[in-house]
Structure formats: structure tokens, C-alpha cells
Amino acid sequence: MKKVLLLTCVLCLAASLAGAADTIKIGVMAPLTGAWASEGQEMKQIVDLLGEELNAKGGLLGQQVEIISEDDGGDPKTAALAAQRLSTQEVIASIGTYGSAITEASQNIYDEAGILQVATGSTAVRLSEKGLQYFFRTSPRDDDQGKVIARTIMEKGVKKVAVLHDNSTYSKGLADEAKAILEEQGIEIVFYDALTPGENDYTAILTKLKAAAPEIVLATTYYPETGLLLRQKKEMGWDVQLVGGDANSNPDLIKIAGADAAAGYLMICPPVPKDLPSEEAQNFLAAFEKKYGGTPGSIWAVLAGDAFLVIAEAIKATESTDPEELADYLHTSLKDFPGLTGLLSFNEKGDRVGDVYRVYTVDDQGNFKLLQ
Incomplete structure (x- = not known):
């Protein structure tokens, strides 16, 4: 048996x-x-x-x-x-x-x-x-993205830019890429610091940002934090424009911020699904x-x-x-x-070949709208 x-x-x-x-x-x-x-x-x-x-x-x-x-x-x-x-x-x-x-x-x-x-x-x-x-x-890659972000900011004709990141591999890396290009072009970086991801209140760092008097803010944070920044910036009555990277290509950004607070936000990312x-x-x-x-x-x-x-x-x-x-x-x-x-296609490093980045804004209805 x-x-x-x-x-x-x-x-x-x-x-x-x-x-x-x-x-x-x-x-x-x-x-x-x-x-x-x-x-x-x-x-x-x-x-x-x-x-x-x-x-x-x-x-x-x-x-x-x-x-x-x-x-x-x-x-x-x-x-x-x-x-x-x-x-x-x-x-x-x-x-x-x-x-x-x-x-x-x-x-x-x-x-x-x-x-x-x-x-x-x-x-x-x-x-x-x-x-x-x-x-x-x-x-x-972020170096390609950094070029598009810097170009988008420079096209605004601003002279003073604040840069905010979250110290992560992606966020700080992208911030540094764009910052270097902007400084090479003579744009003053009036603020450069990191927030702590996962927090519920960013009014303290927004207050420091406002005191630096930037004409535009580059926030290379992920969408949960960027959504809060947009909402709390609106609540404190500060109407400076935020620009962000592709980690914000998610409709939850607008849900967190609210359509009114997100309106006018600029995002550099590959095409969103509806635009493929x-x-x-x-x-x-x-x-x-x-x-x-x-x-x-x-x-x-x-x-x-x-x-x-x-x-x-x-x-x-x-x-x-x-x-x-x-x-x-x-x-x-x-x-x-x-x-x-x-x-x-891929190169010898395994990177995707070709530029796929686009510039989006958020319209008054809370939709991502392709600009270029």
C-alpha cells in the first residue's frame, strides 16, 4: 500500500x-x-x-x-x-x-x-x-523630460523659479536635471528644497515657497503630494502656477486637488491614454x-x-x-x-529610443488638455 x-x-x-x-x-x-x-x-x-x-x-x-x-x-x-x-x-x-x-x-x-x-x-x-x-x-528618461520641462518654463518668460522635490530617486533626479538647464540659461532658482511624501498638510512649506517670491513653481512630486499642494495653495490664496512631471499623469491628481484648484496646472508627460x-x-x-x-x-x-x-x-x-x-x-x-x-525601439542601455513627452494643462472642468 x-x-x-x-x-x-x-x-x-x-x-x-x-x-x-x-x-x-x-x-x-x-x-x-x-x-x-x-x-x-x-x-x-x-x-x-x-x-x-x-x-x-x-x-x-x-x-x-x-x-x-x-x-x-x-x-x-x-x-x-x-x-x-x-x-x-x-x-x-x-x-x-x-x-x-x-x-x-x-x-x-x-x-x-x-x-x-x-x-x-x-x-x-x-x-x-x-x-x-x-x-x-x-x-x-528624466534627462529628456528635464529638457522639455525647462523649455516649457523658459517659454513663460519668467526669471525666478522655485523647485520642490521629495528626495526620491525620480523626484530629486528630475528636479536636478531641470534646475541645471534653467540655471545655465540665467534663470534664478529662488527656492530648492524637499517635502516629506505622505503627509496631509504642506502649508508650512508652501508658506516658505511663497516667501521666496517665485514666478512659477516646479514641483517634481508624485500626484498624491502635488494634488495636496494645489489644493492647499488655493486655500491660502496663492495663485502662482505649478509645473510638474510625468508622475502626475493620473486623474487622482485632480480628485485630490479639486478641479478648481487644479485648473491651469502644467504637466509634462507622455500622451495620456485618450490621446494615443x-x-x-x-x-x-x-x-x-x-x-x-x-x-x-x-x-x-x-x-x-x-x-x-x-x-x-x-x-x-x-x-x-x-x-x-x-x-x-x-x-x-x-x-x-x-x-x-x-x-x-531600445538602445544599448535598454532605454526607449525617441521623444514621447507632451505638455498638458488642466482645464476648468478638471480634464487633462493637450497643449503641444
């Missing part, structure tokens, strides 16, 4: 292992909880939907694609644990995440495990300056709305979709799931791939 039970267990284990080998596993690391949960939930939804569509067409290399999601909570320590969990689950690639500091906490884990990583909402320059073979990103030009993008957004009852609020979730698409394209083109072959293909052979957010 014991022998029969042992044989049964062995057969069950073998069947389980065979079943695992029948799928191609792709990980998603995203902030499914925490302050950025709206971003992470939509990242997961988009990748899940693309996976379902691909599987309905037969999958990849005769196998179904299995999406395995892990919550990084928008926190570097949690992200490291999430990356470690994914690296033990036979994923060949990992998509994500949102937040440069969060992605940075996972980079070495994926690289040492030989897992392809395609970041989606992480724009800090230094992420791709480390020579990591398996690191790519569908989002652009291609027929493929609009068809996918229609499919997303049919499945989930609304359209994605943020471009960062759509960039997670692009990450899935380029991973799938590399697997199809190489007829392989070997990360080294996939990385080589993405570095050298993927050219002008039609992604959801536009044509995709």
Missing part, C-alpha cells in the same frame, strides 16, 4: 511539473496596494487582458502564457521581496514597476537571476547607466473599457502593456524563452515595433 501511495505522489509531482513547463510565465511587479494602487491595479489589468488576448490566439511557441503578479506596495523593501518571489517562480521576464526607487530595489535581483526586466513607470537616468544586461524600460494616436491603441482601449467598465486613467499602465507586447514579440521572433537571446533581440533587432504608446 505504501508503495502505491509513493508511486501516486511521484506521478502527481511529475504531472505538476509537466503542467508548469506547459506555460510561459511572465511576472508583473506593481503597486497593487498603497498610495499608488490605482497605477498598479491598472498595470495588472492591462497585462492580464493582453495575456488573455494572446492566449486566445494560441499563446507563444505553442504554449499558453501565465501572468504572475506580485504587489510591491510602492515601497523599495517590499519590491525587493516581490522580485525575490517572482525569481523563484520560473518567470522568464518581469514587467514593472511604477516609481524609480521601487524599480531600483529590484534591478540586481532580476539581473543576478537572469530574468528580463522591462520597467514601465521608472524614468530616473541612473537606472540604465549600470550596464545591466537584462534591464529595459518602455518609459522615457494609433488604431491599435484605440482598439485596445475599447477592449479594456468593455472588460473593466472604464478606460485607463494613466499612461503608465499602458506602458506596462507595451512591456508585455515587446516581451511577446521577442519570444516570437527568437522562438526562444532564453533571457540572453531575448535581451540581445531587444537591444539589436527590435526596430519601430508598433506598441500601444507609439513605435518602440
